[in-house]
Amino acid sequence: MRRYILKRLAQAIAVLWAAYTLSFILLSVLPGDAIRNRINAPDSLMTPQQAQTLLEYYGSNRPLIEQYVRDLWGLFTGDLGYSITNGGRVWGLLTLNLPATAKLAGLGLVIGLVFAVIVALLINYAKFGWLKDVFSFLPALSTSVPIFVIGIIVLNVFAFDLHWIPPVDNHTFTALIAPAATVGLVVSGPLAQVLSNSIRLTRSQPFVHVMHAKGAGEGYIFRKDILRNSLLPILTLLGLTIGELLAGAVVTESVYARAGLGQLIVTSVNTQDLPVVQGIVLLTTAIYVTVNFITDIVYPFIDPRIALDEKTTRAARTRRLAAAEGLGGDLVEAADLFEKRAPVEVARS
Amino acid sequence: MTAIADTTDLVDAASERPAPADDGTSRVVSGLVWLSRHWSLVPAVGIVAIILLWAIVPGLFTSQDPLAIVPTARFLHPSSAHWFGTDQLGHDEYARIVYGARPSLTGSALAVAIGVVVGSLIGAVSGWFGRWVDALIMRAIDVVLSIPGFLFAIVIVVVLGFGIIQAAVAVGLTSSATFARLIRGEVLKAKASNYVEAAVTSGTSSLAILRRHVLPNSIAPTLSLITLQFGVAIMWIASLSFLGLGAQPPQPEWGRLVTDGRNYIATASWLTLWPAVVIVVAVLATNHISHFVSNRSSSR
Numbered sequence: 001m002r003r004y005i006l007k008r009l010a011q012a013i014a015v016l017w018a019a020y021t022l023s024f025i026l027l028s029v030l031p032g033d034a035i036r037n038r039i040n041a042p043d044s045l046m047t048p049q050q051a052q053t054l055l056e057y058y059g060s061n062r063p064l065i066e067q068y069v070r071d072l073w074g075l076f077t078g079d080l081g082y083s084i085t086n087g088g089r090v091w092g093l094l095t096l097n098l099p100a101t102a103k104l105a106g107l108g109l110v111i112g113l114v115f116a117v118i119v120a121l122l123i124n125y126a127k128f129g130w131l132k133d134v135f136s137f138l139p140a141l142s143t144s145v146p147i148f149v150i151g152i153i154v155l156n157v158f159a160f161d162l163h164w165i166p167p168v169d170n171h172t173f174t175a176l177i178a179p180a181a182t183v184g185l186v187v188s189g190p191l192a193q194v195l196s197n198s199i200r201l202t203r204s205q206p207f208v209h210v211m212h213a214k215g216a217g218e219g220y221i222f223r224k225d226i227l228r229n230s231l232l233p234i235l236t237l238l239g240l241t242i243g244e245l246l247a248g249a250v251v252t253e254s255v256y257a258r259a260g261l262g263q264l265i266v267t268s269v270n271t272q273d274l275p276v277v278q279g280i281v282l283l284t285t286a287i288y289v290t291v292n293f294i295t296d297i298v299y300p301f302i303d304p305r306i307a308l309d310e311k312t313t314r315a316a317r318t319r320r321l322a323a324a325e326g327l328g329g330d331l332v333e334a335a336d337l338f339e340k341r342a343p344v345e346v347a348r349s
Numbered sequence: 350m351t352a353i354a355d356t357t358d359l360v361d362a363a364s365e366r367p368a369p370a371d372d373g374t375s376r377v378v379s380g381l382v383w384l385s386r387h388w389s390l391v392p393a394v395g396i397v398a399i400i401l402l403w404a405i406v407p408g409l410f411t412s413q414d415p416l417a418i419v420p421t422a423r424f425l426h427p428s429s430a431h432w433f434g435t436d437q438l439g440h441d442e443y444a445r446i447v448y449g450a451r452p453s454l455t456g457s458a459l460a461v462a463i464g465v466v467v468g469s470l471i472g473a474v475s476g477w478f479g480r481w482v483d484a485l486i487m488r489a490i491d492v493v494l495s496i497p498g499f500l501f502a503i504v505i506v507v508v509l510g511f512g513i514i515q516a517a518v519a520v521g522l523t524s525s526a527t528f529a530r531l532i533r534g535e536v537l538k539a540k541a542s543n544y545v546e547a548a549v550t551s552g553t554s555s556l557a558i559l560r561r562h563v564l565p566n567s568i569a570p571t572l573s574l575i576t577l578q579f580g581v582a583i584m585w586i587a588s589l590s591f592l593g594l595g596a597q598p599p600q601p602e603w604g605r606l607v608t609d610g611r612n613y614i615a616t617a618s619w620l621t622l623w624p625a626v627v628i629v630v631a632v633l634a635t636n637h638i639s640h641f642v643s644n645r646s647s648s649r
Binding site: 140141145149156243250251254270274277278285289292 | 507580593629
C-alpha cells in the first residue's frame with residue numbers, strides 16, 4: 001500500500017514538474033522584453049522601487065536555464081515571481097482570488113451533482129417512454145450549450161426579468177447561487193450521463209433480479225444496492241470534473257463580473273502579464289493533480305475490486321483519461337468504458 | 350454498447366441489405382425505412398448544410414452588408430426587414446450571423462485539422478515505435494491532459510496573440526493530445542494483428558504499413574472524434590471570442606456577437622439571443638451527427 005501511494009505521489013509531482021516546464025517553455029518563446037516595456041508603459045502602476053525589484057528578479061540578461069532553475073526552486077517556497085503589471089507578488093494575487101473561485105466551484109459541484117442525480121433518476125425511473133426521451137436529451141443539451149450562453153440566460157432571466165438575484169456580485173450568498181448553478185449545469189451533463197448508464201447497468205445485474213424475485217421493492221433495492229454501486233464511476237469522473245469546474249469558473253466569472261481566478265487570468269492575458277498566467281495555470285494544474293491523486297488513493301478502499309497492482313492502476317488511469325474525451329461530449333464512449341470494466345476485473349479475479 | 354443497441358444495429362444492417370429483387374421501388378422503400386429509423390439525422394444534416402452554405406456563399410442568404418453602419422436603424426426590433434433586429438450601430442444582426450459563420454466555421458475546421466494532423470503524427474510515432482519513445486510521448490500527453498483544456502488554450506493564445514486564427518491554433522493544439530491517444534490506440538491494435546505481423550515479416554517498410562494498414566483502419570474512429578471535436582471547437586472558439594481573446598471587432602464572429610450584444614441585454618435581448626441560439630443549434634447538430642458516426646463505427 002505504501003509503495004502504491006508513494007508511486008502515485010511521484011507521478012503527481014512529475015506531472016506538476018512537467019506542467020511547469022511546459023508553461024515555462026511556452027512563455028519564454030515570447031518575443032520582446034515584456035518586462036521593460038511594461039515598466040516603461042505610461043499607464044504603469046508600479047513604483048520605481050517595485051520596478052527595480054522586478055528588473056532584478058527577471059534579469060532578462062541571465063541565461064534561460066538559470067531562470068528556469070531559480071523559478072523551479074521558487075515553486076517549493078511559494079515564490080511565483082511578480083506580476084509585471086502592478087508589481088505585486090503572484091502568490092499573493094492567487095491566494096487573494098482563490099477563495100472566491102473555490103466557493104463558486106465548490107457550490108457548482110454540489111449543484112451539478114444534485115442535478116445529475118435527479119436527471120439520472122428521471123431517465124431510469126420515469127414512467128412514460130416519452131418522458132424518458134425528454135430527460136435523456138438533457139445531458140446532451142447541457143454539453144452542447146457554451147457556458148457563457150447558459151450564464152447570460154440565467155443572468156437575464158433571474159436578475160433582470162425576475163429580480164431574484166442581484167445582477168452584480170455583492171458578496172452575499174444569493175449572488176453566488178446563479179453563477180454556481182451555471183457552472184453546475186455544465187458539469188452535470190457528463191455526470192448525469194455516466195450515472196444514468198451506470199444505474200441502468202446495475203439494474204440489469206443478476207443480483208438485482210434475485211432481489212426482485214425475493215420481493216424487495218424498487219426503492220429498497222435502489223437505496224441499498226443500486227445507488228452505492230452506481231456512484232463508483234462518478235468518483236472516477238470527479239477528477240475530470242474538477243478541470244471542467246475550473247475552466248467553467250473562468251468564463252462564468254467573466255459573465256457575472258465576479259472577482260476570482262477567472263477574472264484574474266482574463267485581465268492578465270489581456271495585459272500579457274505572463275507570470276500571473278503561469279501562476280494560475282500551475283495552481284489549477286496542482287488542484288487537478290491533487291484531486292486525481294486523492295481519487296486514486298481512495299478508490300481501492302471504496303471499491304476493493306480494484307487491486308493495487310500496477311497493471312490495473314494503469315488501466316484505471318487509461319480509462320480515466322479516455323473518459324476525458326467523454327467530457328468533450330462523447331459521453332456514451334466514456335460510459336461504455338465504464339461498462340467494459342466489469343468483465344476485465346471478473347476475468348482477472 | 351448495450352444489448353439493445355446491438356440488436357437495433359443488426360436490424361439496421363438487415364434493412365440496409367439490398368433487396369434480392371433488383372427493382373427501384375424496394376430500394377426506395379428500404380431507404381425510407383432506414384430514414385424513418387434515423388429521422389433525427391435529417392434536421393441535423395440540414396442545419397449543418399445551411400450553416401456551411403452561410404460560410405461559403407453568405408451573399409445568397411442576405412443582401413445586407415454585415416459591416417454597413419446605418420445610424421438611422423439602431424436597435425430595431427426583429428421584423429420582416431431585419432429578421433434578428435439591428436445592433437447599436439445599425440448593423441443587421443441576421444447578416445452578421447450569416448457572415449459570422451465563416452470565421453466561426455473556418456476557425457473550427459482549422460482547429461480540428463490541426464488536432465488531427467498533429468495528433469495523428471504524434472500518436473502514430475508513439476504507437477509504432479513503442480518502448481521509450483512511447484513512454485515519453487504518453488507521459489507528455491498525460492501532462493497536457495492534466496492542465497484543464499480551456500486554460501491550456503488560453504496560455505497558447507497568450508503566446509500567439511489574439512485573433513480567430515490564433516484561437517483556432519490554440520484549440521487545435523489542445524485537442525491534438527486527444528487525437529494522439531486515439532491514433533496510438535489504433536496503431537497498437539493494428540500492431541497486434543496478424544496481417545501487420547505478416548506485412549512486417551514480408552519486409553514491408555514501417556511507413557508503408559502505417560499508410561496501407563494502420564491508417565485505413567483508424568479512419569472510422571477518427572471520423573467520429575473529428576465530428577465530436579468540431580462541435581467542441583465551435584464552442585471553445587466562441588468562448589475565447591467571448592472573453593475577447595478570439596475574433597476582434599468589427600469581424601462578426603458568433604461568440605463575439607454574443608459579447609457585443611451583452612451590453613444591451615436588458616433593452617435589446619435579441620442581440621444576445623440569436624447568436625447564442627445559432628451557436629447552440631450548430632453544436633447540437635454536429636454532436637448529433639457525431640453520435641451517429643460513433644455508433645456506426647463502434648458497431649462495425
